[in-house]
């Protein structure tokens with residue numbers, strides 16, 4: 001059980017809260033307090049819009065523990081409209097419908113389950129195609 | 136400072152599924168061979184390269200364990216971990232120890248034991264090498280990361296669907312001539328084109344098999360070698376290590392391996408060589424796409440064109456830059472943290488003229504490179520055959 005860790009990261013997992021650099025305006029996600037572009041301190045909070053496009057994607061059939069029930073699932077590098085890339089699962093879409101450049105938006109979903117059916121459920125961001133009505 | 140640091144002894148086990156052999160036994164077999172090969176030199180320090188034993192075998196503290204089990208109780212002994220680059224990183228620690236003058240004889244042993252677990256255990260353990268908070272939490276694995284890079288690479292550079300086939304085809308052709316390789320049968324490009332997908336577009340031939348194995352080298356100064364040392368001398372002429380942003384999504388351009396580039400440039404500079412002088416290159420082909428990106432990072436190919444070296448036979452044994460000469464990770468097998476030490480053993484054997492069926496004719500300079508993940512760690516060594524007294 002890793003409850004403190006998931007609680008600590010709740011603003012990132014549920015709200016895509018990162019940082020903006022006060023020196024060069026770079027948008028930073030995940031937050032790291034030091035700007036990757038200019039190297040200066042960057043602790044100003046910034047909420048990302050959750051809109052972006054698919055930079056790359058693939059499907060996982062051999063899953064780590066906690067994810068076996070999701071197999072197969074599609075993961076992607078999503079380029080957020082503010083600049084950063086983020087690693088996330090895609091949802092509400094079949095893998096064969098995904099393509100590089102496809103516009104996507106963030107939604108909150110269950111990511112995985114630690115341990116058995118009574119294990120901790122971990123929620124966080126996934127991305128789905130924009131304008132796609134869930135079945 | 137005497138910088139004639141030589142690889143005095145080499146040893147290895149076959150790579151494969153060693154169901155009946157434990158982690159400590161594998162390490163012992165390899166280091167026993169290396170010590171015998173070095174004419175009986177006794178190590179004063181042991182550097183163990185390992186990636187996953189705390190996870191897969193519930194065993195950490197490998198330094199003391201292996202020193203103890205192998206009859207070297209009392210010597211300095213530690214583990215070096217840098218994911219898939221553990222082997223290269225431990226080799227560098229051994230090299231630095233001898234170079235410093237504090238240690239006369241160092242033993243570097245890489246060991247990995249994958250078959251202590253089955254099912255999801257392996258993927259779970261491997262995923263711990265990623266950014267746990269922002270990559271692994273999404274169910275991403277090292278293999279799917281490689282697939283993400285491969286898809287983007289093929290998209291950006293218009294690589295045909297079977298464009299990377301040349302990497303596994305070369306590896307398997309070379310594995311056929313290596314008695315310690317896991318796969319010893321050549322494959323055809325058509326076999327690649329028909330292969331089942333692991334994580335689209337990455338197929339089963341684009342991923343090196345995780346396997347058990349151990350390899351070891353004895354390092355010392357040339358002036359400490361026993362009289363009548365029986366082998367041609369192989370010196371470590373250049374050594375460098377670099378790191379990159381751990382998470383793929385944090386990188387400004389995920390399709391470059393800047394840590395690999397930096398470590399190659401520094402290692403060549405230390406060796407006083409240009410990349411054109413390198414006779415063969417043991418790259419870290421954990422995935423075909425990593426071989427392509429490593430060739431580009433090392434400056435052997437332009438951005439987006441590394442795959443053409445495989446297509447055009449440049450990396451074949453009889454090509455201009457032979458790579459994976461003993462099968463590479465793909466066909467020799469990928470024993471995780473031991474892999475970088477296997478590369479050192481294989482390159483030293485080649486430089487001694489002991490490459491057997493796979494001998495690179497007249498080889499004098501070798502470059503070996505060990506990567507952790509998508510080159511979040513990159514360790515590069517240049518090895519050189521030298522004449523005694525040179």
Ligand SMILES: [Zn+2]
Pocket residue numbers: 021022023024025026035036037038039040042
């Ligand atoms: Zn900045």
